[in-house]
Amino acid sequence: MRTEVIKIDEENIDIEAIKKAGQIIKEGGLVAFPTETVYGLGGDALNPGSSKKIYAAKGRPSDNPLIVHVCCMDDVAGLVKEIPESARLLADKYWPGPLTMIMNKSDRVPYETTGGLDTVAVRMPVHKTALELIKYSGGYIAAPSANISGRPSPTSAKYVIEDMDGRIEMIIDGGEVEIGLESTIVDLTGDVPMILRPGYITAQMLEETLGTVDQDKTMMSGDCKDKPKAPGMKYRHYAPKGELTIVSGQRSDVVNYINEQASRAMEKGIKVGIIGTEENIASYRGDSIKSVGSIADEAMIAHRLYGILREFDDEDVREMYSESFDTCGIGQAIMNRLLKAAGHNVVKI
Helix, strand or coil: CCCCEEEEECCCHHHHHHHHHHHHCCCCCCCCCCCCCCCEEECCCHHHHHHHHHHHHHHHCCCCCCCEECCCCHHHHHHHHCCCCCHHHHHHCCCCEEEEEEEEEECCCHHHHCCCEEEEEEEECCHHHHHHHHHCCCCCCEEEEECCCCCCCCCCCHHHHHCCCCCCCCCCEECCCCCCCCCCCCCCCCCCCCEEEEECCCCCCCCCHHCCEEEECCCCCCCCCCCCCCCCCCCCCCCCEEEEEEEEECHHHHHHHHHHHHHHHHCCCCEEEEEEEEHHHHHHHCEEEEEEECCCHHHHHHHHHHHHHHHHHHCCCCCCCECCCCCHHHHHHHHHHHHHHHHCCCCCC
16 A cells, blocks of 8 residues: 655645545545644544554554544534533533543444444544544544554654555654643543543643542553553553663662663663653763653653654664653653553662
């Protein structure tokens, strides 16, 4: 299959190009496109065949649910049995934006899209190109991240092309994304809303709108064995090709441990990469040392993380070490992704 790559300027969107991409989706094909979080791999959410193609292109387990993207609140009614009041409150405050809500699905939504579940995950992105594509494709796009399953999610078209060239019909290159981590996912089907995946919309923000909000106990652990209700809950995700270890503890102890391990690996001819904050970066010794930003700037750390993991793959780094990050606010989302990328391989000093 030949994959066409088109460039789109969000400030001056080529609507004819978007219409062409929308037609591909209407006809059962796949289009990768930018959102404010990461690049998505889009297909017709109401077409079982399209969802099967998404799983095949990604090499993704078919019990891992897909998120359905919409461009207006009115379209949600066609996906769910009813819209809970909690969903309306959250949509009023955070849509369009990086928030996915899980509700009980209507019969229109095929089980191929929901991973066999009676619930559906729905999001309205804020990215203008994404919204136009959803509109011109029929209103419902199922879209996980546009990468080979398990690899770091792409935050630029370069890595979408690397993973998806020859697998899908079109890639829309909209440049680098803004946030860099996937959306927050909150389950609204129980008595108390529950966060299944942390993201830019934090627990505190949700509580300010809804009151009490629970958090899935497996969110920061690796012991989820049940059928996943949301993307990223069960399987290893966001992982580089090499082995990643997270090191937690006092600053000086973390730096000393990482440098010792890096030195031993390099003596054996193993290429080593280190992820550190701007405050510590000058203290590290390794083959590839990358600053993820200031420890005080969680948004920058989130924005840089996946790109650094991809850069390590480009450089054929085989052993990686990263500092641990605070689990407050967006830091919780950062650690969730980092733990998944490391297969929960954490050393506490």
